Amino acid sequence: MRKITGSQMIIKCLKQEGVEVIFGYPGGKVIPLYDTLFDSDIRHILVRHEQGASHAADAYARATGKVGVCVSTSGPGATNLVTGIANAHMDSVPMVAITGQVATAEIGTDAFQEADITGITAPITKHNYLVKDINNLPSVIKEAFYIASTGRPGPVVIDIPVDISTAMIDENAEGKIDLPGYKPTYKGNQKQIKQAAKKIFESKKPVIFSGGGVISSGASEILTHFAQKAKIPVITSMLGLGSFPEDHPLALNMAGMHGTRYANMAFTETDLIIAVGARFDDRVTGKVSGFAPHASVIHIDIDPAEIGKIVDVTVPVVGNAKDVLTDLSQRYFELDNRKSIQKKKPWVDYLMGLKEKYPLMYDKKSPNLKPSYIVEKLYELTGGDAIICTEVGQNQMWAAQFYTYTKPRTWISSGGLGTMGFGLPAAIGAKTGRPDKTVIDIAGDGSIQMVSQELATAVSNQIPVKIMLLNNGYLGMVRQWQELFFKKRYAQTCIRECVDFVKLVEAYGGVGIRVTDKKDVEGAIKKALEIDNVVMVDFWIEGEENVYPMVAPGAPISEMLEWEY
Amino acid sequence: MSHIISVLVENKAGVLAKISGLFSRRGFNIDSLAVGTTEDKTVSRITIAVQADQRGIEQVVKQLYKLINVLKIQELEPANIVERELVLIKVATDAKNRAEILEIVNIFRANIVDVAKKSLLIEITGTSSKVEALRELLDPYGILELTRTGKIACTRGSKRL
Ligand SMILES: Cc1ncc(C[n+]2csc(CCOP(=O)(O)OP(=O)(O)O)c2C)c(N)n1
Ligand SMILES: [Mg+2]
Numbered sequence: 001m002r003k004i005t006g007s008q009m010i011i012k013c014l015k016q017e018g019v020e021v022i023f024g025y026p027g028g029k030v031i032p033l034y035d036t037l038f039d040s041d042i043r044h045i046l047v048r049h050e051q052g053a054s055h056a057a058d059a060y061a062r063a064t065g066k067v068g069v070c071v072s073t074s075g076p077g078a079t080n081l082v083t084g085i086a087n088a089h090m091d092s093v094p095m096v097a098i099t100g101q102v103a104t105a106e107i108g109t110d111a112f113q114e115a116d117i118t119g120i121t122a123p124i125t126k127h128n129y130l131v132k133d134i135n136n137l138p139s140v141i142k143e144a145f146y147i148a149s150t151g152r153p154g155p156v157v158i159d160i161p162v163d164i165s166t167a168m169i170d171e172n173a174e175g176k177i178d179l180p181g182y183k184p185t186y187k188g189n190q191k192q193i194k195q196a197a198k199k200i201f202e203s204k205k206p207v208i209f210s211g212g213g214v215i216s217s218g219a220s221e222i223l224t225h226f227a228q229k230a231k232i233p234v235i236t237s238m239l240g241l242g243s244f245p246e247d248h249p250l251a252l253n254m255a256g257m258h259g260t261r262y263a264n265m266a267f268t269e270t271d272l273i274i275a276v277g278a279r280f281d282d283r284v285t286g287k288v289s290g291f292a293p294h295a296s297v298i299h300i301d302i303d304p305a306e307i308g309k310i311v312d313v314t315v316p317v318v319g320n321a322k323d324v325l326t327d328l329s330q331r332y333f334e335l336d337n338r339k340s341i342q343k344k345k346p347w348v349d350y351l352m353g354l355k356e357k358y359p360l361m362y363d364k365k366s367p368n369l370k371p372s373y374i375v376e377k378l379y380e381l382t383g384g385d386a387i388i389c390t391e392v393g394q395n396q397m398w399a400a401q402f403y404t405y406t407k408p409r410t411w412i413s414s415g416g417l418g419t420m421g422f423g424l425p426a427a428i429g430a431k432t433g434r435p436d437k438t439v440i441d442i443a444g445d446g447s448i449q450m451v452s453q454e455l456a457t458a459v460s461n462q463i464p465v466k467i468m469l470l471n472n473g474y475l476g477m478v479r480q481w482q483e484l485f486f487k488k489r490y491a492q493t494c495i496r497e498c499v500d501f502v503k504l505v506e507a508y509g510g511v512g513i514r515v516t517d518k519k520d521v522e523g524a525i526k527k528a529l530e531i532d533n534v535v536m537v538d539f540w541i542e543g544e545e546n547v548y549p550m551v552a553p554g555a556p557i558s559e560m561l562e563w564e565y
Numbered sequence: 566m567s568h569i570i571s572v573l574v575e576n577k578a579g580v581l582a583k584i585s586g587l588f589s590r591r592g593f594n595i596d597s598l599a600v601g602t603t604e605d606k607t608v609s610r611i612t613i614a615v616q617a618d619q620r621g622i623e624q625v626v627k628q629l630y631k632l633i634n635v636l637k638i639q640e641l642e643p644a645n646i647v648e649r650e651l652v653l654i655k656v657a658t659d660a661k662n663r664a665e666i667l668e669i670v671n672i673f674r675a676n677i678v679d680v681a682k683k684s685l686l687i688e689i690t691g692t693s694s695k696v697e698a699l700r701e702l703l704d705p706y707g708i709l710e711l712t713r714t715g716k717i718a719c720t721r722g723s724k725r726l
């Protein structure tokens with residue numbers, strides 16, 4: 001019986017799980033692991049801050065559907081991963097984070113670089129492990145990947161003490177999954193599905209509400225088919241962007257705080273919401289008591305805890321979006337579809353009218369450099385085929401509103417946690433997983449400074465991401481709230497004129513382009529897309545441009561602050 | 566409203582921390598929590614008394630189910646269970662009032678488990694209301710220490726969780 005080290009076993013297990021890329025950063029307690037990795041054909045991308053590793057792994061998973069993997073050392077390395085782990089948890093992203101830990105005998109002694117990372121991450125992981133016996137290692141890794149990628153996906157942390165990675169284990173030791181308390185439901189209850197079909201048939205004013213779960217379960221195609229054949233309009237959540245083609249006539253686009261007027265009106269007037277893989281986040285519902293006051297709700301979700309958490313549900317269906325929609329579709333089309341379409345026609349016509357009347361707007365005639373214009377141009381010049389990552393703030397909302405998402409996994413943004421600094425490492429992760437795609441980070445000048453060191457990661461690993469910096473000189477989204485709700489008192493939100501972003505990206509070996517004039521937008525984007533290197537285009541947009549429509553915090557979504565139409 | 570939920574979990578390190586953490590994180594107040602192994606050594610049973618409304622308790626149960634090491638959960642119907650708690654009460658005494666206290670202890674079918682010159686240690690097992698009643702009666706003598714196990718409960722009849 002040949003023995004191998006714990007580290008060798010880790011790498012062996014990762015390969016068995018199909019891992020091709022790891023995002024990570026070394027340190028004392030993972031030197032043995034890195035030593036093994038040195039001889040492995042698993043690609044390792046050295047980030048410049050562990051937060052970058054966790055975001056990159058997260059976005060790699062969102063772009064590819066595979067489990068993203070990140071690695072850090074103990075203590076500060078592990079705590080630096082935390083934001084990215086929380087981010088993946090909030091957005092249900094399959095990820096495995098491997099952290100080094102002090103030797104088993106030192107645990108609990110406040111040893112050098114000891115942090116209780118399983119304690120710290122318990123609330124922000126789907127599950128976590130501290131490996132105290134090398135014989136458990138193969139099973140733990142196997143279970144971690146299984147848990148991360150099945151049911152409602154999420155991050156799993158594996159904390160591995162350094163003596164475990166140097167201990168010896170039988171080379172042929174096989175892991176097995178033993179999780180008696182974990183049995184995700186995929187198939188929906190057939191009675192409930194039948195009930196749902198009947199409800200939809202009876203409804204005169206239904207809408208489908210499509211969330212991130214539709215994308216992660218691979219249900220976009222079946223959802224699109226169903227909506228199209230049944231002629232039911234589709235609203236998406238922010239994470240649901242791309243789950244239904246936004247250029248489709250039935251698309252009502254994104255709802256919520258910065259959603260379209262017609263989506264929010266549809267929610268307010270509908271008699272039936274068919275929610276799929278969406279969790280009724282407060283950024284969607286606004287004031288819950290004023291949300292969808294006339295609606296029954298069919299809620300399809302793989303996580304039973306989401307059902308009834310925020311809104312009362314008429315027909316709950318626990319299951320995987322893809323399986324349930326397949327069954328629902330079959331049941332539904334056994335009914336008289338033509339009659340059903342007829343019944344819903346006035347509603348659909350009404351919504352199509354609203355869509356025409358209240359499109360997303362900005363001052364197109366203005367000679368000034370408008371962010372919405374830039375994002376529209378990006379859509380045009382990429383043919384809608386790029387993967388768009390975003391930072392957080394106004395940039396994110398303009399990116400959500402003015403690019404047209406037609407395919408799943410083309411929109412990668414921090415939803416639940418709203419993490420500034422997500423976009424750049426996310427773009428790196430997405431481009432690593434999808435080298436065939438143009439990957440763009442639509443960025444804000446505040447957010448990018450939280451992670452600008454990752455420019456080094458991108459350049460040195462030849463990951464040619466394109467950063468479109470909507471530089472307004474402000475922490476713009478906060479400034480917008482201050483303008484609207486705090487009497488324009490711009491406390492600590494002006495960050496103008498302190499960084500030369502062109503020089504910054506050039507310092508890292510990338511290419512910088514500055515655009516201050518509307519007429520140069522197109523040329524700059526074209527050039528950025530052509531150059532085979534990391535490019536940052538520094539767009540000096542109008543400083544006090546706001547995102548509209550907007551639902552004031554605490555208001556019902558029927559009350560929108562607006563453009564004057 | 567107070568609910569008692571019984572949770573069967575894998576008997577592994579860190580599970581209790583995950584469960585109690587979930588309660589505080591989701592904003593629920595635990596009245597009491599008792600934990601111990603069951604007839605199967607690999608399984609522990611955690612009995613939790615918690616304050617919540619109906620929607621709240623449903624969320625608690627669903628969120629608990631999301632924990633990977635949780636095997637089974639049951640919300641116990643007060644009418645259909647036997648509920649017990651064990652409490653130790655150290656009460657101050659002197660020669661004058663010792664007899665009085667013994668009388669109270671007898672009425673409650675509690676036990677004296679330690680006698681000292683200036684104190685008695687009383688053990689009582691029962692429902693929370695019984696324990697409460699005894700505590701009230703002993704209060705005037707001066708309770709020096711009180712420690713309780715927290716509620717445990719079992720359903721009546723032969724059905725298992
Ligand atoms: C890590 C983190 N810190 C603080 C915030 C709060 N916040 C939300 S948007 C925003 C401003 C973002 O500024 P910038 O990146 O320039 O984007 P803009 O809104 O100007 O487009 C801030 C500070 C956050 N979301 N994330
Ligand atoms: Mg800004």
